[in-house]
Amino acid sequence: MTTHRHLLLLTCLLASIGTVQAQTIASLNTASRSSEPVNTAKAPRQPKATIEAPYYVKLYGFYGLLTPGSQVTTSYTSGQSGMTNTGFKNNATGLGAGPRAGIGVGVIVSEFINLGIDADMLFGSTLTTENNYKGSNYTSTGTTSTTLRVLSITPNITFKALSRPAYYIYNRLGLVGGIVMDYKTTSNSLYAPTTGASTTTISETNYRENSLAIGYQAALGIQFRLGESLRGFSEIVAYNQSFRPKESLYTSTSTKSGSTPTKSTYIYQYKTEGEYTTTKQDGVDVYQSASSNVVMNSVGVGAGILFRF
Numbered sequence: 001m002t003t004h005r006h007l008l009l010l011t012c013l014l015a016s017i018g019t020v021q022a023q024t025i026a027s028l029n030t031a032s033r034s035s036e037p038v039n040t041a042k043a044p045r046q047p048k049a050t051i052e053a054p055y056y057v058k059l060y061g062f063y064g065l066l067t068p069g070s071q072v073t074t075s076y077t078s079g080q081s082g083m084t085n086t087g088f089k090n091n092a093t094g095l096g097a098g099p100r101a102g103i104g105v106g107v108i109v110s111e112f113i114n115l116g117i118d119a120d121m122l123f124g125s126t127l128t129t130e131n132n133y134k135g136s137n138y139t140s141t142g143t144t145s146t147t148l149r150v151l152s153i154t155p156n157i158t159f160k161a162l163s164r165p166a167y168y169i170y171n172r173l174g175l176v177g178g179i180v181m182d183y184k185t186t187s188n189s190l191y192a193p194t195t196g197a198s199t200t201t202i203s204e205t206n207y208r209e210n211s212l213a214i215g216y217q218a219a220l221g222i223q224f225r226l227g228e229s230l231r232g233f234s235e236i237v238a239y240n241q242s243f244r245p246k247e248s249l250y251t252s253t254s255t256k257s258g259s260t261p262t263k264s265t266y267i268y269q270y271k272t273e274g275e276y277t278t279t280k281q282d283g284v285d286v287y288q289s290a291s292s293n294v295v296m297n298s299v300g301v302g303a304g305i306l307f308r309f
Helices: 002-035
Strands: 055-066 074-078 087-090 098-108 113-122 127-134 138-163 167-193 199-210 213-225 230-243 245-256 262-271 278-281 284-290 298-308
Touching: 055 113, 055 230, 113 167, 138 213, 167 230, 213 298
Parallel strands: 074 127, 262 284
Antiparallel strands: 055 098, 055 298, 074 087, 098 113, 113 138, 127 138, 138 167, 167 199, 167 213, 199 245, 213 230, 230 298, 245 262, 278 284
């Protein structure tokens, strides 16, 4: 009986020692794991969005190839009845043809709309006509040249029709207001009779006062990326402008072989209503004449560079 009690006490003691050792080992393992660094999963890095500059400045050139509806001039070749060289020929282009160059600034309002204002100079092409006549006892030859330069300001709006990362296609509409800087015609003629002295005449009509050249502009183009802030573009552009001359100064010098040159000066004032009367202004004859509308349309191609800032 005593032996059984001793075995029972020994068993309980061993069980208690095992329990204490198990708890000690478990606590040590827990502390060891808690001291190890914990790796936390990082969220994927989001790239920063690129914000492009909202303002731009551009430089561009344009060349007017066609002039539908513009004023054109005509060359004439005439002779005696029955001669084969009688005829006429219109110029291929009229006023508005030729080069333009300009600068513009603007702001990008949204992904699809830009607002801007452009300033350009129409240098224009010189329009030349020839008039030749051969009579029975004389010949007459002459050349007339017309030049036009206009400084225009064009507020405009651009609509992006198709946008891609490397390029976009757009159309632009604008209202054009122009100041006529130079508009004149110059003529040189020679009258040569069969017998006697010939006469050379040089004349010029300088339209020195004109109304504003008002109209509109429409363009279809493509802009492409050249660098982070640099863009290039090319476009087809149509201009429609017209103005009314208000006053011109006519000067003429005729020189007959062996004689003193003869000079003439006149002023023409163009009005919508009036009378064909003659007055004096600083000793110069002043004539009134009916006003007319001068059209200077053009359709051509343009190209340029644009810098965003």
